[in-house]
Amino acid sequence: MKKITFILALMILFVSCKNETNQPENAENETAKDSLAPVNDDMLESAIIYEANIRQYSPEGTFDAFTKDIPQLKELGVKVIWLMPMYPISMKKRKATGDKSIEDIEDPEERKMYLGSYYAISDYNAVNPDFGTMEDFDELVRTAHDNDMYVILDWVANHTGWDHAWIEEHPEYYTKNDKGEITDPINDATGEPWGWTDVADLNFDNEGLREAMKKDMLFWIEEHDIDGYRADAAHSVPTDFWEDIAAKLREVKPVFMLAEAESPKELFHNAFEMGYNWEGHHIMNSIAQGDKTAKDWDDYMEKVDSTFQEDDYLMNFVTNHDENSWAGTVEERMGDASEAMLAMSYTLPGMPLIYSGQEYDMNKRLKFFVKDTIPKKKGKVYPLLEKLGKLKTSSVALHGGKSAASYNDVATSADEKVLAFKREKNGETLYYIANMTAEPVEFSAEIEGDFMDYMNDSEMKLAKDQQMSFKGWEYRILINK
Known part of the structure; x- marks a missing residue:
């Protein structure tokens, strides 16, 4: 009997030890699964956002091809990945080329070329099988x-593709013309169509639509653990819808919300953390092209200061999918000013954006409706983004969110030509100084002290009213020692 009791005790001890051995592994796995902290304002202060164009990112144009490169994005300091729409695309009225839709293309092989606009969605709850x-x-x-x-998803609330099930099942969700026909989106200012013939305009006066849209947005948060949304044409959708859905999403988990809009300012305060710096971007283009000056930028920043609430902030960029495909490459728009503008986008209040291919010196307009591929060879821009990324993610003086470092214009003796500003927080100071012209300039600035010239890895001492000489588009980022 004692022998049997002893054997039983050994068995119990063995099972217990085995369970104890497995327990830490299970606990570790569970911890790893939940190791990413929820979206929070502190993280967003130093965040960099990457816009991923899955179709054009690789020759395969697949999720898997992009996924394998995600660890590499850490080299650039990326914290938020914005996926361009990855939902199925409608076939009906699909854009082909020029003013033609796919119905105008007779050759069946040629029709296969046209993959349609990412923004003509046929199903909000599925993924594009091509991806x-x-x-x-x-x-x-x-x-x-x-x-x-x-990870945030591109959400297209303003319209659907013509194949969406709502067209047949809920025509009341859509805007109608005088004949009672569902219409493509109309420009409210002119009453004329925008020309987006491949999509059908949604009517947010309909309560059923609002509830259906909210359900679809909650689906990706609840079922697929995404972290927020970039709202396409956010200004075209009623602000109260965004406020309602943002509140519902945050009941599930903290999320990050980006509006493709600069106004109304209430969008940011009640629904969105961040908006687009479209106006600032256009001014950058104009300065690079010689149509505006450094003084115009100073005037713009005064406008921003008086227009937005203190905890609003903007996304800064030198390119994105719209600019690249329709307005031109960085080289086309900014030329020799490109590097100064990129560095400026990292040192301004807000969050800098990297668009797929930008890191590889992409100097072509990506095709929008057919397959294309970004380059994948590192050149001049990749190490530049690495260096700027390290500064953005480590310097308190570049905090750009709800508790942003201060931004103050610095007077120079050549304010029309030279842009200089100071960022400061918690005792850390940073200056950005740039010649915003193609010609050499001599000037003095109200800056004095001992600094590190960050981009050149050298020391720089400035005395009061010291004369400086900058080549065309030359810039410096100075850090207090």
Whole structure:
């Protein structure tokens, strides 16, 4: 009997030890799964956002091809990945070329070329099969989270493609013309169509639409653990809708909301963390092209200061999918001013954007409705983004969110030509100084002290009223020692 009791005790001890051995592994896995902290304001202060164009990112144009490169984005300091629309695209009235739709193309082989606009969505709750499966998408999100990055989806609330089930099942969700026909989006200012013939305009006066849209947005948060949304044409959708859905999303988890809008300012305060710096971007283009001056930028920043609430902030960029495909490459728009403008976008209040291919010196307009591919060879821009990324993610003086470092214009003896500003927070100070012209300039600035010239890895001492000489488009980022 004692022998049997002893054997039983050994068995119980073995099972217990085995369970204890497994327990830490399970606990560790659970911890790893939940290791990414929820979206929070502190993280966003130093964040960099990357716009991922899945179709054009790789020759394959798949989720998997992008997922394998996510760890590399850490080299650039990326914290938020914004996926351009990755939903199925409508076939009906699909854009082809010029004013033609796919119905105008007779050759069936040629028709296969035209993949349509990412923004003509046929199903909000599915993924584009050209990109992969839902499991592939989930792996992308997991990989981003494992690498301490958040994923936001491009949400197109203003319109759907003409194949969306709502067209037949809920025609009351759509805007109608005088004949009672569903119409493509109309420019409220002119009463004329925008020309977006491949999409059908949604009517947010309909309560059923609002509830259906909210349900679809909650789906990706609840079922696929994404971290927020970039709202396409946010200004075209009633502000109260965005306020309602933002509140509902945040009941599930903290989220990051980006509005493709600069106004109304209430959008940012009640629904969105960040908006687009469209006006600032256009001024950058104009300065690079010689149509505006450094003084115009100073005037613009005064306008921003008086227009937005204190905790609003903007996304700064030298390119994005719209600019690249329709307005031109960085080289086309900014030329020799490109590097100064890129450095400026990192040192301004707000969050800098990297668009797919920008890191590889992409100097072509990506085709919008057919397959194309970004370059994948590192050149001049990649190490520049690495260096700027390290500064943005480590310097308190470049905090750009709800508790942003201060921004103050610095007077120079050549304010029309030279842009100089100071960022400061918690005792850290940073200056950006740039010749915003193509010609050499001599000037003095109200800056004095011992500094590190960050981009050149050298020391720089400035005395009061000291004369400086900058070549065309030369810039410096100075850090207090």
